[in-house]
Amino acid sequence: MKIGVFALQGAFVEHEQMLERLGAEWVEIRRRADFSDCFDGVILPGGESTVQGKLLCEEGLLEPLKSVIEGGMPVFGTCAGLILLAKELSNDPNTYLGTMSVSVRRNAYGRQLGSFRCNEPFADMGTIPMVFIRAPFIESVLPQSGVQILAKVNGNIVAAREKNMLATAFHPELTEDLRVHQYFLSMIKAHE
């Protein structure tokens, strides 16, 4: 199993460490030449969505990535990755990949003083630690989309799945808990 980790900007090393612990192979994607459709899955890490979105366009990665996601390749986006995947941003006119049927609010918890950590249930896997850093949340799921809600914190949607797309507003890669990454690897196995 080989996973492409987008390494344009942000906390991609942390994802690579999680994959290593789970025994999955990974490669870094920084430019068009690094990208191929032979990955078993891709990860869009946390960081600044404006920077990553801009670099995706400039490096000519946006369209190829969008088409493999639409073709069914499993993708996992955390924080900025969720923003890149969203079809709608409720407080920003820009969208990037626009493949996931959710409306996302950027910086939904305000500035850094609003960043927090909590333990809440995720899917059917029990409670997991969640780290929110200037995080977004999913304000709404677009109608007739079949988006499955995987986690809520204080009534707000913070993790969801639509077919081959998994997205979290929080950062499992900043914790010691491997279960969300395991969940993603099992999505890849099911896809194969």
Add this chain to the structure above:
Amino acid sequence: MIVQNERFELNKNLAQMLKGGVIMDVTTPEQAKIAEEAGACAVMALERIPADIRAVGGVARMSDPKMIKGIQNAVSIPVMAKCRIGHIAEARILEAIEIDYIDESEVLSPADDRYHIDKTQFSVPFVCGARDLGEALRRIAEGASMIRTKGEPGTGDVVQAVRHMRAMNAEIRRLVSMREDELYEAAKMLQVPYELVCYVHENGKLPVVNFAAGGVATPADAALMMSLGAEGVFVGSGIFKSGNPAKRARTIVQAVTNYNNPKILAELSEDLGEAMVGINEQEIALLMAERGK
């Protein structure tokens, strides 16, 4: 001892999100928008960029909170601001306006020539400059959740940032190679807490993110710092003191992502217009890096 509270972890985490990015000095909301548009992962709001602080002289202080708020309202990326070394009240003011990161900075005139701020007492994160591992670990012991090289701000001369990054990493490698019973002496020589020395010995890195700063003026400078082990880059005067700020900013952002690809760097370095003039190390009267050890 290593500060282990939740706030400190969250503050270190924000720095992790900035990795692989470029933090740009801006003095107006318009410049902040240019920086965000160009791909800055954060902006540093200040009244005068270091080159001008150097030119104007006099006491350099925290910026007007109103000006900082203007920048906070103009962009959606994190906004940082500088307070003077040891100026607890300036730091509290910046915390009150919910700044995302405070830079306790040698670029401003120090308010205290002995003590840095006890940063463990704040909820807001701090980044501090360092010339070597000793300074870096002392700042971390005081609660800094991000480190940057001091370099020599406002000069456009990268030599000191290179010196500081190399010094820090050489000392880290030295600690890694030591026997465990030698670490006590190492802590004594570095004048830092033993626990932090142990962390570096075991992990081969600082316990927080480490950026390059001071004198970065070109995409090649940024790539150089990344190849020397910086996890991201601050660009101060280099952008808005150059001929074409938007283009220079954009190319520096791409250079940080592609720092190990000379072909892309060559393309990025083309036709950038006038770089900031710069001052050589030997020509400066005031060494800001000497402030706050």
